[in-house]
Amino acid sequence: MKISHIEHLGIAVESIEKALPYYENVLGLKCYNIETVEDQKVKTAFLKVGDTKIELLEPTSPESTIAKFIEKRGEGIHHLAFAIEDGVAHALAEAEEKGIRLIDKAPRLGAEGLHIAFLHPKSTIGVLTELCEK
Numbered sequence: 552m553k554i555s556h557i558e559h560l561g562i563a564v565e566s567i568e569k570a571l572p573y574y575e576n577v578l579g580l581k582c583y584n585i586e587t588v589e590d591q592k593v594k595t596a597f598l599k600v601g602d603t604k605i606e607l608l609e610p611t612s613p614e615s616t617i618a619k620f621i622e623k624r625g626e627g628i629h630h631l632a633f634a635i636e637d638g639v640a641h642a643l644a645e646a647e648e649k650g651i652r653l654i655d656k657a658p659r660l661g662a663e664g665l666h667i668a669f670l671h672p673k674s675t676i677g678v679l680t681e682l683c684e685k
């Protein structure tokens with residue numbers, strides 16, 4: 552697979568409203584989009600940092616994987632997302648061929664209209680890894 556850059560860093564938070572003042576008032580970043588991804592039961596807020604972004608993830612239901620993550624590990628870095636140049640489907644096939652466990656067998660639609668897929672942290676040395684493409 553061909554990775555061009557880190558697309559974003561996903562951070563699990565209990566409340567976007569409570570987290571944003573730190574990112575905006577202390578770090579001086581600007582939130583430019585807040586979006587709910589229904590099928591993921593998550594509300595997302597995006598802040599630009601140069602060519603990359605920070606994605607704040609707030610659970611909208613106790614069933615959300617983000618709610619379970621916070622319950623188990625607390626708030627903090629949840630996943631690392633890479634921008635893929637040569638197609639997420641292709642990258643998934645290549646990763647699977649190399650013995651990586653996939654969470655998503657095929658790309659799906661994520662926040663900001665990106666095609667996304669996750670690799671399982673058991674196969675990626677503990678870092679939940681997202682592959683994205685525009």
Ligand code: ZN
Binds near residue numbers: 559560561606630
């Ligand atoms: Zn993400």
